[in-house]
Amino acid sequence: MRPRNRVLALGSAGALVTATLIAGAVATPAAGANSGQGQDRESRGAVIAAERAAKAGIDWQDCPADWGLAKPIQCGYVSVPIDYADPYGKQIKLAVDRIGNTGSKEERQGALVYNPGGPGGSGLRFPTRVTNKNAIWANVAKAYDFVGFDPRGVGHSAPISCADPQKFAEGSKLDPVPDSEADKSIQRKLAREYAQGCLQRTGRGMLQQMTTPNTVRDLDVIRAALGEQKLNFLGVSYGTYLGAVYGTMFPGHVRRMVVDSVVNPARENVWYQANLNQDVAFEGRWKDWQDWVAANDATYHLGATRDAVQQQWLKLRATAKKSPIGGVVGPNELISFFQSAPYYDSSWAPVARVFSKYVAGDTQALVDAAAPDLSDIAGNISSENGNAVYTAVECTDAKWPTNWKTWDRDNTRLHKTAPFMTWANAWMNLPCATWPVKQQNPVDVKTGKGLPEVLIVQSTRDAATPYAGAVELHKRFKGSRLITEKDAGSHGVTGLANPCINERVDTYLLTGKTDSADVTCAPHATPKA
Numbered sequence: 001m002r003p004r005n006r007v008l009a010l011g012s013a014g015a016l017v018t019a020t021l022i023a024g025a026v027a028t029p030a031a032g033a034n035s036g037q038g039q040d041r042e043s044r045g046a047v048i049a050a051e052r053a054a055k056a057g058i059d060w061q062d063c064p065a066d067w068g069l070a071k072p073i074q075c076g077y078v079s080v081p082i083d084y085a086d087p088y089g090k091q092i093k094l095a096v097d098r099i100g101n102t103g104s105k106e107e108r109q110g111a112l113v114y115n116p117g118g119p120g121g122s123g124l125r126f127p128t129r130v131t132n133k134n135a136i137w138a139n140v141a142k143a144y145d146f147v148g149f150d151p152r153g154v155g156h157s158a159p160i161s162c163a164d165p166q167k168f169a170e171g172s173k174l175d176p177v178p179d180s181e182a183d184k185s186i187q188r189k190l191a192r193e194y195a196q197g198c199l200q201r202t203g204r205g206m207l208q209q210m211t212t213p214n215t216v217r218d219l220d221v222i223r224a225a226l227g228e229q230k231l232n233f234l235g236v237s238y239g240t241y242l243g244a245v246y247g248t249m250f251p252g253h254v255r256r257m258v259v260d261s262v263v264n265p266a267r268e269n270v271w272y273q274a275n276l277n278q279d280v281a282f283e284g285r286w287k288d289w290q291d292w293v294a295a296n297d298a299t300y301h302l303g304a305t306r307d308a309v310q311q312q313w314l315k316l317r318a319t320a321k322k323s324p325i326g327g328v329v330g331p332n333e334l335i336s337f338f339q340s341a342p343y344y345d346s347s348w349a350p351v352a353r354v355f356s357k358y359v360a361g362d363t364q365a366l367v368d369a370a371a372p373d374l375s376d377i378a379g380n381i382s383s384e385n386g387n388a389v390y391t392a393v394e395c396t397d398a399k400w401p402t403n404w405k406t407w408d409r410d411n412t413r414l415h416k417t418a419p420f421m422t423w424a425n426a427w428m429n430l431p432c433a434t435w436p437v438k439q440q441n442p443v444d445v446k447t448g449k450g451l452p453e454v455l456i457v458q459s460t461r462d463a464a465t466p467y468a469g470a471v472e473l474h475k476r477f478k479g480s481r482l483i484t485e486k487d488a489g490s491h492g493v494t495g496l497a498n499p500c501i502n503e504r505v506d507t508y509l510l511t512g513k514t515d516s517a518d519v520t521c522a523p524h525a526t527p528k529a
Contacts, residue, residue, distance in 0.1 A: 114236075212397050335420070
């Protein structure tokens with residue numbers, strides 16, 4: 001859901017557990033939630049793994065120095081089976097971290113577990129919202145331990161790989177927009193090679209188990225290891241799909257759940273259609289950014305109309321295609337850099353400044369911002385790993401078209417009206433067309449017995465997770481409440497300053513209460529030039 005090498009596809013960015021009855025931390029998942037065959041082997045395996053984790057707990061220690069998580073944040077591991085159908089088989093360790101609630105013992109309501117999206121995003125930075133004194137989360141931090149984790153295959157949790165990280169960082173100098181059938185053939189070959197790289201570097205056993213339902217089972221094992229009878233969960237972007245599937249598979253295990261910037265959970269959307277829908281939404285948000293740049297022409301001098309700014313973009317793109325800027329920034333690198341503007345409002349001014357400098361004659365600012373940094377070994381390993389997990393989960397989660405004609409038809413048609421992202425997104429996801437392990441059927445997301453009220457938060461112009469996704473989950477989770485941020489589109493709403501939203505999220509997490517009807521909020525402040 002993003003061009004290779006840069007921004008996470010679906011994503012934005014501590015439990016002092018007292019002794020509890022182990023039995024209280026273990027419960028049976030909804031029968032047949034993902035199989036339709038009663039309590040299948042994976043369901044039984046999930047119960048066994050959760051029971052084991054509840055007994056073992058987590059051995060909290062100071063975090064390893066190179067994780068960048070200073071005291072009082074603590075780190076530990078939770079063991080889970082690679083394959084829940086074989087719960088006594090090979091195990092992997094999932095990295096978790098926590099910071100205790102800042103309020104009194106009486107104020108504490110348990111652990112709040114966070115996932116930032118991806119697939120492939122790490123949640124380990126979540127406790128730093130407390131150590132960095134993030135004002136938006138100060139009230140919630142009084143009541144909850146903040147707990148993050150690296151999902152299976154990510155970061156410090158048995159990381160997977162599909163390519164050599166340094167070669168991956170170099171990226172492709174090909175223009176994602178093909179000029180010919182020959183260009184398409186080259187991209188198709190690269191996608192096939194990438195898919196095979198995932199198999200060779202990760203192994204069939206692990207690759208086959210890189211799915212959303214397994215990450216959801218892992219989440220329930222983490223809940224049990226924390227000693228929590230029920231889960232409090234904050235999911236952003238792809239994290240909302242984890243929440244949707246968790247609420248379906250383990251409805252009776254949910255205490256509070258906030259989902260922010262929502263993946264459309266309809267089976268027919270996961271994941272091929274989701275990417276096509278995303279291309280359309282990115283085009284809309286790209287135009288929003290161009291309108292803002294044009295309105296601030298006195299600052300950026302890129303044109304006083306959207307069309308004028310677009311012409312500057314096309315000129316830049318053509319220049320980079322003819323000869324990479326600084327020898328390193330071609331169209332692929334440009335899209336990877338510029339796409340952060342339609343993703344996040346916080347990138348509007350920084351991207352516009354770099355663009356403005358380039359047009360004024362300063363090419364180095366663009367090279368510094370957009371070129372791969374081959375000296376950043378750790379960063380390149382992390383980026384490659386994130387892309388590998390993204391690909392593995394989305395390709396294994398669901399069936400994808402295997403006929404190239406389908407991809408070619410859909411993306412050729414869509415590119416005519418949504419040229420900014422369409423082909424870059426297509427090539428990124430094309431490994432799924434030749435995926436080397438069995439592709440699954442997505443979970444049918446629905447309301448199960450015991451599911452409490454879920455709070456859904458969504459902006460209307462989100463590019464990465466279009467608004468229709470929130471409406472769809474709202475329909476599927478009966479009793480849920482939807483907060484809409486109107487005329488806004490920054491991906492990840494709950495981390496932005498907007499009292500209309502912030503106060504309602506606080507109230508829900510602290511009391512369980514929501515408004516008597518869905519709520520529409522005015523947008524957060526427009527970025528300053």
